[in-house]
Amino acid sequence: MNNFVLHTPTRILFGQGQIAHLAAEIPAGSRVLVTFGGGSVKNNGVMAQVYHALEGFDVQAFGGIEPNPSFETLMQAVEVVKREKITFLLAVGGGSVLDGTKFIAAAAFYPQDPWHILQTGGTDIQQALPIGSVLTLPATGSESNRSAVITRRATQDKQAFRSHHVFPRFAVLDPVYTYSLPPRQIANGVVDAFVHTIEQYLTYPVEACVQDRFAEGLLLTLIGEGPKALAEPENYDVRANVMWSATLALNGLIGAGVPQDWATHMLGHEITALHGLDHAQTLAIILPSLMNIQRATKRKKLLQYAARVWGINDGNDEERIDAAIAATRNFFEQMGVPTRFRDYQLDGSSIPQLLKKLEEKGLTALGEHQDISPEVSRQIYLDAR
Amino acid sequence: MNNFVLHTPTRILFGQGQIAHLAAEIPAGSRVLVTFGGGSVKNNGVMAQVYHALEGFDVQAFGGIEPNPSFETLMQAVEVVKREKITFLLAVGGGSVLDGTKFIAAAAFYPQDPWHILQTGGTDIQQALPIGSVLTLPATGSESNRSAVITRRATQDKQAFRSHHVFPRFAVLDPVYTYSLPPRQIANGVVDAFVHTIEQYLTYPVEACVQDRFAEGLLLTLIGEGPKALAEPENYDVRANVMWSATLALNGLIGAGVPQDWATHMLGHEITALHGLDHAQTLAIILPSLMNIQRATKRKKLLQYAARVWGINDGNDEERIDAAIAATRNFFEQMGVPTRFRDYQLDGSSIPQLLKKLEEKGLTALGEHQDISPEVSRQIYLDAR
Numbered sequence: 001m002n003n004f005v006l007h008t009p010t011r012i013l014f015g016q017g018q019i020a021h022l023a024a025e026i027p028a029g030s031r032v033l034v035t036f037g038g039g040s041v042k043n044n045g046v047m048a049q050v051y052h053a054l055e056g057f058d059v060q061a062f063g064g065i066e067p068n069p070s071f072e073t074l075m076q077a078v079e080v081v082k083r084e085k086i087t088f089l090l091a092v093g094g095g096s097v098l099d100g101t102k103f104i105a106a107a108a109f110y111p112q113d114p115w116h117i118l119q120t121g122g123t124d125i126q127q128a129l130p131i132g133s134v135l136t137l138p139a140t141g142s143e144s145n146r147s148a149v150i151t152r153r154a155t156q157d158k159q160a161f162r163s164h165h166v167f168p169r170f171a172v173l174d175p176v177y178t179y180s181l182p183p184r185q186i187a188n189g190v191v192d193a194f195v196h197t198i199e200q201y202l203t204y205p206v207e208a209c210v211q212d213r214f215a216e217g218l219l220l221t222l223i224g225e226g227p228k229a230l231a232e233p234e235n236y237d238v239r240a241n242v243m244w245s246a247t248l249a250l251n252g253l254i255g256a257g258v259p260q261d262w263a264t265h266m267l268g269h270e271i272t273a274l275h276g277l278d279h280a281q282t283l284a285i286i287l288p289s290l291m292n293i294q295r296a297t298k299r300k301k302l303l304q305y306a307a308r309v310w311g312i313n314d315g316n317d318e319e320r321i322d323a324a325i326a327a328t329r330n331f332f333e334q335m336g337v338p339t340r341f342r343d344y345q346l347d348g349s350s351i352p353q354l355l356k357k358l359e360e361k362g363l364t365a366l367g368e369h370q371d372i373s374p375e376v377s378r379q380i381y382l383d384a385r
Numbered sequence: 386m387n388n389f390v391l392h393t394p395t396r397i398l399f400g401q402g403q404i405a406h407l408a409a410e411i412p413a414g415s416r417v418l419v420t421f422g423g424g425s426v427k428n429n430g431v432m433a434q435v436y437h438a439l440e441g442f443d444v445q446a447f448g449g450i451e452p453n454p455s456f457e458t459l460m461q462a463v464e465v466v467k468r469e470k471i472t473f474l475l476a477v478g479g480g481s482v483l484d485g486t487k488f489i490a491a492a493a494f495y496p497q498d499p500w501h502i503l504q505t506g507g508t509d510i511q512q513a514l515p516i517g518s519v520l521t522l523p524a525t526g527s528e529s530n531r532s533a534v535i536t537r538r539a540t541q542d543k544q545a546f547r548s549h550h551v552f553p554r555f556a557v558l559d560p561v562y563t564y565s566l567p568p569r570q571i572a573n574g575v576v577d578a579f580v581h582t583i584e585q586y587l588t589y590p591v592e593a594c595v596q597d598r599f600a601e602g603l604l605l606t607l608i609g610e611g612p613k614a615l616a617e618p619e620n621y622d623v624r625a626n627v628m629w630s631a632t633l634a635l636n637g638l639i640g641a642g643v644p645q646d647w648a649t650h651m652l653g654h655e656i657t658a659l660h661g662l663d664h665a666q667t668l669a670i671i672l673p674s675l676m677n678i679q680r681a682t683k684r685k686k687l688l689q690y691a692a693r694v695w696g697i698n699d700g701n702d703e704e705r706i707d708a709a710i711a712a713t714r715n716f717f718e719q720m721g722v723p724t725r726f727r728d729y730q731l732d733g734s735s736i737p738q739l740l741k742k743l744e745e746k747g748l749t750a751l752g753e754h755q756d757i758s759p760e761v762s763r764q765i766y767l768d769a770r
Binding site (some may be wrong): 001002003004005006007008009011012013014015016017018021038049206207208210212213214216217218221225236237238240241244245248253256257290 | 386387388389390391393394396397398399400401402403406423564591592593594595597598599601602605606609610621622623625626629630633638641642
């Protein structure tokens with residue numbers, strides 16, 4: 001097991017009706033900015049519950065944070081924060097609203113052009129507004145971690161930052177809030193949480209028994225509950241299991257003390273930036289292909305994954321790995337998320353552009369062994385057509 | 386899944402050499418009281434490393450915190466805290482030192498007789514000294530939770546309290562520090578962590594897929610690594626897996642959103658109080674018997690436990706439950722912890738006294754269904770002879 005530091009300070013308020021305890025989590029006298037995305041949280045009644053729970057606070061709202069939140073939009077919120085002397089940010093929505101709110105929190109105190117936060121990965125953030133969240137879309141785990149991904153619309157650049165200053169203080173997770181989500185968003189969320197888990201699991205063994213078992217537990221849960229979440233949108237326990245899995249997939253716990261990959265995310269990000277595909281769609285395209293191309297260096301964990309997650313024990317090594325990759329692909333397809341470029345009317349002709357973007361960012365040695373060179377990335381993209 | 390609030394704020398510094406980062410976790414200028422138990426941390430060199438890491442701080446030490454830490458001893462430490470104007474407590478040891486240090490932290494500010502903390506379960510604690518820890522014995526999970534159990538020697542009373550004010554700020558977990566532990570302490574730690582997990586798992590199903598998988602993951606890890614920890618005391622990864630399992634078994638994670646039992650602990654506590662057996666020994670005596678007596682109400686989870694943890698899939702329900710109980714007993718015995726009163730030269734003649742103590746404390750409706758009446762407790766004790 002590798003050494004690690006693990007810090008998971010976000011208080012989780014999980015379950016139906018937990019919003020009633022929201023006010024107790026926010027310092028008295030706070031000037032609260034509620035951040036949100038589109039109108040869905042207004043239409044499904046969540047925003048009304050938030051306002052009700054915030055009675056007694058001075059509350060402003062900032063809507064319109066888009067999927068893959070943009071620097072340009074968020075800078076408008078930073079102006080509101082400064083103008084209205086906001087002291088607490090409450091993110092109501094999914095991972096994009098959370099990520100965007102983290103950026104607002106840090107940018108509000110940042111002494112230079114806040115784009116610099118993304119160029120430096122957040123390393124020089126000294127201060128941020130406190131953040132809380134009411135999660136409505138289980139997927140990214142952003143509600144209890146210190147990371148965010150922001151896109152600059154002008155240049156299509158997608159950049160990540162992290163800082164312990166932007167850890168949310170609390171997160172309200174009410175599975176009922178997910179009932180009204182479109183199936184596509186639930187499907188994307190399940191795929192996203194699944195791939196987050198894989199990125200921290202499917203590398204090489206370091207005798208980290210607990211981390212492996214926990215990761216496998218999340219994968220088994222998502223495989224079992226994901227399709228049910230589509231078929232029975234108002235099954236509380238199913239939605240609860242998906243929601244809790246998504247949080248635990250990326251709060252630092254399963255990745256503590258083990259190698260991590262994240263190449264699927266890096267290769268996928270460029271597809272979103274260039275073609276506008278949903279984040280999870282890009283992961284579903286890349287992961288099966290990456291498993292295939294990287295089967296030699298991931299052999300031991302691929303075989304463990306095959307056996308423990310899919311119950312695949314028959315055949316030789318290559319056959320079991322093939323079967324595990326096929327099972328992964330089938331699961332994504334079963335969730336309604338296609339797994340080939342061609343399924344999205346892309347023929348692969350943009351692969352040189354995708355590779356160029358990776359190279360421009362210096363992403364030329366990806367994966368847990370830093371052995372995913374531009375040539376290997378090319379093979380992965382090609383294999384995903 | 387049941388509603389829950391989960392808060393795990395303790396920073397975990399895990400791995401060989403992490404003590405080097407100790408000083409950065411303690412506020413500059415702190416007056417530190419290092420608390421410890423017997424002399425083992427002096428003999429094995431841990432205390433020397435602690436002092437080295439604390440260079441630059443004003444450091445005092447308080448030793449002699451005993452297993453099942455006593456109110457009487459801890460009150461001496463409270464006097465030291467007040468006299469020396471201590472501002473930070475650093476617990477160096479296992480669960481007893483941690484538990485005792487939590488009590489010192491709360492008692493230092495408590496406006497009345499600190500025994501009242503235990504009589505009220507900690508509910509009226511308003512303030513406590515900050516605590517950090519260097520863990521040397523993996524077992525209780527106390528290094529990252531807000532609970533403690535204290536014994537009053539004068540009356541043999543064993544009482545628990547909890548308060549978010551006594552959450553340790555950080556815990557240094559270095560598996561190397563466990564190499565020199567006597568086998569009995571490692572065995573006890575593995576059994577303790579195992580039973581902590583069982584108390585939060587082996588109840589009745591509430592469709593909490595993740596919590597079940599995580600609990601099973603801890604049990605499987607302890608079953609796999611526990612015997613190796615005895616056979617290969619300096620196998621780093623084995624000790625790391627045991628240490629991390631013990632922390633995660635009782636930091637709130639696997640118990641969030643599920644029913645909990647804790648009757649094994651309650652019945653066991655009285656055996657320690659009356660006969661002085663090790664805490665884990667009492668758990669090993671009670672658990673197999675409790676599983677047997679409570680097999681009707683725990684049926685579904687017992688069958689799940691049999692299948693997923695022990696791979697027992699053959700036979701009818703009763704046969705599979707019998708096999709799972711036998712496997713549990715065998716595991717404890719394999720760890721060198723006997724599972725019957727008679728193995729400790731006890732013939733059961735003290736059972737009326739044990740029951741009387743339970744009744745005096747009002748522990749007359751234990752377990753996840755509050756259906757463990759004094760009569761059921763009697764059956765469990767009798768079955769354990």
